[in-house]
Amino acid sequence: MKKISLLLLGCLLLCSLWSSSQTVTYETAPKKAKLSFDRAIDAVRIYNTKDAISFLKEAIAAAPNFTDAYGQMGLCYVELKDYQQAVNAFSKLKQLDSSGLRPVLTAYSKALAGTGDFVGALSLVNQYLANAKSKNTNAEKLKTNYEFAVKNSQRQVPFHPNNLGDHINSKDPEYFPSLTIDSKTLIFTRRVNGRNEDFYISYHDSTGWSAALNMGEPVNSSYNEGAQNISQDGTMLVFTGCDFPEGKGSCDLYYALKNASGWDAPVNMGAPVNTHDWESQPCLSADKQTLYFARETSDQGADIFVCKRLENGRWSVPERLGPNINTGGRETTPFIHADGQTLYFASNGHPGYGGLDMFYSRRQPDGSWGPAVNLGYPINTIDEDASLVVDASGKTAYFASDRSDSRGGLDIYSFELYPEARPLQTLYVKGFVYDTTTHERLTATVDVIDLAGGYTIAAVKTTASGDFLAPLPVGKDYAFHVNKKGYLFYSDNFSLKDHNPGVPFEKNIPLQPLAANASIILHNIFFKSKQYNLESASVTELDKLVRLLQDNPSIKIEIAGHTDNVGSDKDNLLLSQNRAKAVVVYLTEKGIDTKRLTAKGYGETQPIATNDTEEGRAANRRTVFRILSLQ
Structure with a gap:
């Protein structure tokens, strides 16, 4: 009987084990x-x-x-x-x-x-x-x-995202972060209670980001506003408005300007920017003269377009970016960095890891865009990754994600962008333009030009109160011109090839009214040591002078050459005279009547600084433009 009981128990155990393993x-x-x-x-x-x-x-x-x-x-x-x-x-x-x-x-x-x-x-x-x-x-x-x-499994890139915290993120989705050039103002979109999209704003100080506040009317409304971009100087907001009463399509692009007390009412950007198609995700260049955005058409899907601001303030007809950017797939969320030379965007048409991947492209010397470079894993994943922005330093990137530590849905994160994908670190020069006689603030145009390439990095219009902010990407030499009709232009240069990261430049610009004896130093006229052949980097400045003389055909001028005290008095006098003549020859070759031009060399006789230091000697080696008469 005992054996039977043990056998039965064994069968029961086997049955139990068999039962637990059954699907x-x-x-x-x-x-x-x-x-x-x-x-x-x-x-x-x-x-x-x-x-x-x-x-x-x-x-x-x-x-x-x-x-x-x-x-x-x-x-x-x-x-x-x-x-x-x-x-x-x-x-x-x-x-x-x-x-x-x-x-x-x-x-x-x-x-x-x-x-x-x-x-x-x-x-x-x-x-x-x-x-x-x-x-x-x-x-x-x-x-x-x-x-x-x-x-590409061997190319895993560094990626350590940080949630921006409770001052920015909430139970509602937050996305489309956008920064000013000083990284002190952050604007983003929040979908409130899962329904209406509004803009929120936060400010950064030594303690971090302030609690984000709804930007309120007139920027926010009962309609959906989203996919915004704040201009680098913080004075203009461009964004997407969907199903607005005055809209040309389902979604249009709008802009709002900042005033002394807040923001003006948004304005539809109109044709030719907006069409019956879907326009969204705008991004302004640092000088606010170039607009990038996504447009989706029934025949070609979503592509990235670009247009330029015209002299009359309207926008040119938008054009698709080339095949290095746009493909037969979808291209979205363009972001042009403050350096003006690095474009970030999302695409599912270029080879990638998932639905949408993020890419970057560099501007080439001829102005075209270079090959699209995938930002790599794990920045890009099998999911849709888009809407990346990078601060002016080029080191910190911001994006939206619904990661496991989000407060609810999409949150905004930051991370350190690995060096190969960084744009040029970009500083800026800011100040105001004023009349040297009356000291009144002036509206003017501020041009920042790459001396090596000869192309314009930024063409900034000052505000009504004469204020300006212009980007200066580190690693290059720049000519700096300020122009206003009825005034001598102002020129300066910035060499940022060996500049250490630090405080941006502040410079208030005096403009001299056109008058007899008014003069300026042409800071961007260059000669090699002890030579008088103009270097190619001088062309931009010389052409500015040509334009001034063309716009004022009765003006007669003197081009004066000056040297330091290195070498003999005789040699310096001859060198300065030949350098002044070289400038005059250039002007006459551009069609300026030789009777309006006088070349004169002063050698070392009129120093404006000590010749005991290299900095002083460099200041004394100069070319000066002076008005002899207005008639």
Whole structure:
């Protein structure tokens, strides 16, 4: 009898072990597990994914080997982008019933890719495609992404995002961050209570970001405003307005100007910027003279366009950027850095890791844009990654993400951008322009020109009170010109090739009214040591002088050459005379009547600084333009 009891106990234990290893499907699940599973499916149907997971956990608690519940749980975690939990759920399903993976192979592959296992992801999607009975575009796109990721697996870039915290982020989604050039003002979009999009603003000081405040009317309204960009000087906001009464299409571009007490009412940018198509995601160049934006058309999808501000204040006809930027896919969220030479954007047409990847392109010497460079993994992921902005230093980038530590949905994060992807560090010069006689503030144009390339980095219009802010990317030499009709232009230069990061330049610009004996130093006329042949970097300044003489055809001028005291008096006098003549020759070759021009060399006889230092001697080596008469 005892042996029989022991044998029976052994059979019962075997039965128990066999029972615990059996898979449970929906058809075989106990009533309680089935009820929880049904509730999960109902939650999925109304997009309540988190509740669905809770119900699925109840189902698994009631039936630990419930394969359908594990499969559905994996799908829910993929939807929530919690890829590690999705992998865990799919792995459990594979352990219980590998044949049950077939319907979820592509989702499982995405979960693996989300954790960085692109090799495993590629294996699964290949397995799916090998047995697919019909073409699956989504699976083929995933395969292309995984192959790109595997090929570039050795190029994982540094990426350590930091949530900007409770002063910026909330339970509502925050996105589209935008900064001024001094990195002290942040404007972003928040979808309030999941419905209306409004702009919020925060200010940075030694303690960090202030609590973000709704910008209020007239910028915000009962309509949806979003995808904004604050100008580098903080005086102009460009943004997207959708379904506004005066709109030309579903979404148009608008702008608002800052005044002494707040912001003016937004204005539709009008034709030709806005059309019956979808225009969105605008970004201004640092000088506010160039506008980049995304436009989606029915025939060519979403592309990035650019237009220029005309002299009359209107905008030129927008043009698509070239094939290095736009593809047959979607290109969105353009951001032109303050350096004017680095463009960041998102695309699903260039090779990448996921839906939309972020790229950058450098401006070439001929003004075109260079090849698109993928920012790399894990900045780019299998999901849609877009809307990157980079501060003026080029070191810190900002973006929106719904990562695991978000306050709710999308939050704004910052991270240190790795060196290869950084733009030129950009400082700026700011100040105001004024009349030397009356000391009244003047409206004028401030041009910053790359001396080596001869192209304009920025053409800044001063405000009504004469204020200006102009970008100065580090690593180059710049000519600096200020122009206003009825005045002598002002010139200066900045060499930032060896400049250490630090405080930006502040410079108030005096403009002299056109008058007899009025004179300026032509800071951007260059000669090699002891020579009088004009260097090519002088052309920009000389052409400014040509334009002034053309606009004022009765003016007669003197071009004066000056030297330091190194060398003999005779040699210095001859050198200065030849340098003045070289300038006059250039002007006459440009059509200026030689009768209006006088060249005179003064040698070392009129120093304006000590000759005991190199800085002083450099100041004494100069070319001066002086008005002899106005008639």
